[in-house]
Amino acid sequence: MKGWENEGLASSHVIGPAGARGVGGDRAVIRTTARRTSVRLVNVSKRYAVEDGELLAIDEVSLEIAAGSFVSILGPSGCGKSTLLLLTAGILPATRGSIFIGEEMVTRPRTDVGFAFQQDVLLEWRRVIDNVLLPAEMRGLRRRDYVERARALLGLVGLGDFERCYPAELSGGMRQRAALVRALVMHLPLLLLDEPFGALDAFTRDQLTVDFQHLWWSLQPTVLFVTHSISEAVFLADKVVVMTPRPGQVGAVIDIDLPRPRRLDLRASREFGAYTTRLREIFFRYGVLHEPDYGAIAT
Amino acid sequence: MRQALSTLRLRGEHSVDALSRPSILMARARHAALPLTGFVGVVVTWWAVVELLRVPAFIVPSPASVLQALAERRETLFVHAQYTAGVVVAGFLIAVAVAVPLALVIAFSRTLSAIVYPLIVSTQAVPKVALAPLILMWLGFGPRGGVLVTVLISFFPVVVDTVLGLKAMPDELRYLALSMGARRWRTFIKMRVPFALPFLFGGMKIAITLSVVGAVVGEFVGSNRGLGYYLLVASANARTADVFADVFVLSLLALTLFGLMQLLERIVVPWPRKGSG
Numbered sequence: 001m002k003g004w005e006n007e008g009l010a011s012s013h014v015i016g017p018a019g020a021r022g023v024g025g026d027r028a029v030i031r032t033t034a035r036r037t038s039v040r041l042v043n044v045s046k047r048y049a050v051e052d053g054e055l056l057a058i059d060e061v062s063l064e065i066a067a068g069s070f071v072s073i074l075g076p077s078g079c080g081k082s083t084l085l086l087l088t089a090g091i092l093p094a095t096r097g098s099i100f101i102g103e104e105m106v107t108r109p110r111t112d113v114g115f116a117f118q119q120d121v122l123l124e125w126r127r128v129i130d131n132v133l134l135p136a137e138m139r140g141l142r143r144r145d146y147v148e149r150a151r152a153l154l155g156l157v158g159l160g161d162f163e164r165c166y167p168a169e170l171s172g173g174m175r176q177r178a179a180l181v182r183a184l185v186m187h188l189p190l191l192l193l194d195e196p197f198g199a200l201d202a203f204t205r206d207q208l209t210v211d212f213q214h215l216w217w218s219l220q221p222t223v224l225f226v227t228h229s230i231s232e233a234v235f236l237a238d239k240v241v242v243m244t245p246r247p248g249q250v251g252a253v254i255d256i257d258l259p260r261p262r263r264l265d266l267r268a269s270r271e272f273g274a275y276t277t278r279l280r281e282i283f284f285r286y287g288v289l290h291e292p293d294y295g296a297i298a299t
Numbered sequence: 300m301r302q303a304l305s306t307l308r309l310r311g312e313h314s315v316d317a318l319s320r321p322s323i324l325m326a327r328a329r330h331a332a333l334p335l336t337g338f339v340g341v342v343v344t345w346w347a348v349v350e351l352l353r354v355p356a357f358i359v360p361s362p363a364s365v366l367q368a369l370a371e372r373r374e375t376l377f378v379h380a381q382y383t384a385g386v387v388v389a390g391f392l393i394a395v396a397v398a399v400p401l402a403l404v405i406a407f408s409r410t411l412s413a414i415v416y417p418l419i420v421s422t423q424a425v426p427k428v429a430l431a432p433l434i435l436m437w438l439g440f441g442p443r444g445g446v447l448v449t450v451l452i453s454f455f456p457v458v459v460d461t462v463l464g465l466k467a468m469p470d471e472l473r474y475l476a477l478s479m480g481a482r483r484w485r486t487f488i489k490m491r492v493p494f495a496l497p498f499l500f501g502g503m504k505i506a507i508t509l510s511v512v513g514a515v516v517g518e519f520v521g522s523n524r525g526l527g528y529y530l531l532v533a534s535a536n537a538r539t540a541d542v543f544a545d546v547f548v549l550s551l552l553a554l555t556l557f558g559l560m561q562l563l564e565r566i567v568v569p570w571p572r573k574g575s576g
Contacts, residue, residue: 080524081304088473088479089474089478090476091474091478105462109477109478109480111478111479111480113478114478115471115474115475115478116473117474119469119471121469121471121472121475123472123490123493124490124570124571124572125570126570127495134479134489135479137489138476138479138480138486138489139479139480139481140485166570168570168572169571170570197399245500
């Protein structure tokens with residue numbers, strides 16, 4: 001088990017002729033044998049101690065996530081979506097139930113998951129390239145083993161010319177791209193993303209969504225993607241998991257059967273609309289959404 | 300600046316010609332000229348009021364007589380300034396050396412924080428000027444009493460700001476560090492400390508100016524040297540121009556020390572931050 005963990009962290013990621021450059025060369029650096037893992041949650045509950053007693057954040061959640069699939073976790077604010085990610089990463093202990101990454105039960109913080117959050121939390125005192133290489137540094141690994149992959153990924157997200165910049169010199173969208181590269185640089189089998197595009201303006205958000213789909217397609221890690229945007233959830237995912245309002249339970253699991261690569265205008269299609277309508281109806285049922293009483297104003 | 304320009308160019312939002320050399324120089328000149336205008340205005344008004352209203356020199360001397368006093372007493376003032384600067388710097392350094400470990404204890408141990416923090420806050424409720432005679436009784440005439448008053452006045456902002464800084468790291472980064480399997484000391488050195496540094500400098504910039512106040516208060520109460528002492532002697536003899544000259548040198552000392560802190564900050568915390576341009 002230990003060996004499996006170490007292999008992913010220390011092995012060289014460079015495949016293809018040494019010194020290969022240009023777009024083709026970068027691809028060769030990035031694309032390696034797919035590293036992915038399945039995730040399984042079995043009757044997971046989480047209680048928090050709060051001032052006046054206890055708060056049940058997550059109630060009996062069970063999920064099966066296939067290796068290499070993209071799963072969106074969709075739900076209203078405060079339904080325990082973020083908690084679910086922290087439990088999966090082993091950063092918080094579950095109150096009941098168990099979580100498996102691959103065959104291994106999660107009992108302590110996992111070092112084989114990549115994280116990105118709504119806030120990019122880049123370190124302001126490090127240049128972009130040094131931020132992106134932070135995961136290697138914090139693990140006590142040699143930077144130079146990862147520099148080539150870091151550069152290739154930065155190029156792929158359009159930050160090739162900005163690796164020497166400080167985060168404060170970048171726009172919000174560019175900062176979030178750098179944060180995504182930081183999550184990807186170690187070539188980990190599982191990505192946990194907590195509303196990574198939530199703080200961006202609508203155009204930047206759309207662009208990052210398609211770019212990220214492309215990136216995921218080249219790397220194919222298993223992704224757990226938390227969001228409260230119905231269309232974002234559908235657009236990116238193989239499977240949308242709907243969470244109920246607190247306490248968070250799995251309300252529905254919907255398979256998204258749309259061909260990839262998905263283009264932005266897919267969102268105007270009838271098939272796409274059918275999925276979002278179905279999901280919106282679920283949130284109407286939960287009372288998360290409701291129409292105002294128009295008649296009351298007219299009379 | 301160079302960096303910012305190159306960023307602009309890369310983003311293609313502005314052409315570099317829009318910020319051509321001469322206009323940058325003009326902007327710099329304005330930047331320097333505007334504060335100077337304020338100072339000149341104050342001095343001119345001061346001079347006009349003294350001349351037109353015929354204010355006696357022992358109440359408010361004219362700028363010219365203050366300049367004259369500065370020139371005539373420059374050696375005396377320099378000797379006293381050296382002494383006061385020594386007390387200020389010693390007091391400030393001790394204050395920082397005491398404050399930073401205290402801040403670490405408060406930030407990382409809830410128990411010790413509950414014991415120590417109220418104590419530190421209460422020391423701030425005690426007016427240090429009132430303590431000065433007591434301190435002098437214990438430590439006697441000479442620099443030691445002055446240094447202690449300085450330490451007592453200036454350590455507090457360093458403690459408060461450093462505690463804030465050590466707690467400034469967002470939770471997400473803690474998660475990130477955990478998911479990277481980082482050891483505690485590595486997270487501390489590579490994340491928590493750099494987050495705290497700008498706060499530490501904020502506290503130290505307040506502390507250095509308070510240190511000048513502390514040193515002068517110490518010299519008021521019991522010293523036979525220093526700018527605070529000289530101020531008392533000059534005003535007791537109604538040598539008001541000398542008092543003004545003394546205050547001028549004191550302000551110069553405070554400004555210089557503050558400038559040095561800013562320089563040090565720029566060296567230790569060189570990265571661009573939000574709102575720092």
